[in-house]
Amino acid sequence: MSHQEKNVLGAVSDAAIDPKDKERAITRRARNRIRGLSHHAYYTTDAEKTRHFYEDILELPMTIALRIPDEVFTGKPAPYCHFFFEMGDGSSIAFFDYPDIFDGEPPFTVSTVYHHHIAVNVDSVAAIEYFQKKLSSEGYEGTYVDHGTFFSLYLRDPNGMNLELTYTPPMAEEYNLRAEKTAHAELKAWVATRA
Ligand SMILES: [Fe+2]
Incomplete structure (x- = not known):
């Protein structure tokens, strides 16, 4: 052992x-009211590199990619992209590429x-x-x-x-x-x- x-x-x-x-x-x-993971969201400043990693290497299909023109909570014009890679149980690993908030260096x-x-x-x-x-x-x-x-x-x-x-x-x-x-x-x- x-x-x-x-x-x-x-x-x-x-x-x-x-x-x-x-x-x-x-x-x-x-009986659990919380049924499981819907998505885990993280942030990126390189959407294509992230897509290549999750879709081409890890073989998770990208099933949603949303280009949003305004910030959700304030309505302030600030375009960003929110995109999702689907796993075998239907849950996803998702990302925000949001230049107004995260820019420059790899974020984390x-x-x-x-x-x-x-x-x-x-x-x-x-x-x-x-x-x-x-x-x-x-x-x-x-x-x-x-x-x-x-x-x-x-x-x-x-x-x-x-x-x-x-x-x-x-x-x-x-x-x-x-x-x-x-x-x-x-x-x-x-x-x-x-x-
Ligand atoms: Fe672990």
Whole structure:
């Protein structure tokens, strides 16, 4: 077991999973009023470079591109473009290219993945390898991490945004059901001991 695996697995209960646990998770999700991610919006100053990254390299079709003449809240004339790349569940990664607000340098640079990042599911480890090769040939070098129960490639998009491509195999479901049992106790312990 790798150090990373121990970190992840060590934080969850090793209690056995009751078959009802899975049913309970399904019911809980079905009752959630918040249904899922509609879109995650970020900003760019290079719309074409962003389109190339998401559409040509990551193969997410651009399904909406809106040229808006006025600022939404004030009505002040300030043209911008808002465009969307669709993922497999119908949700999107979207961008604003808004010269009046963001201009010049790539808008966002962060030093670590612990800053804001978004993680998107891919359908297999092979898909991570496939995209890693494609990204690398275009100059986007990612870092691959085997977390034990899931696998991730961490990279930066052309705008400096942290992006994680991740695959969680079906066998990890049991891990998630166990994690749920200790989540509140773990957080409480963290809050109580945080310096
Ligand atoms: Fe993550």
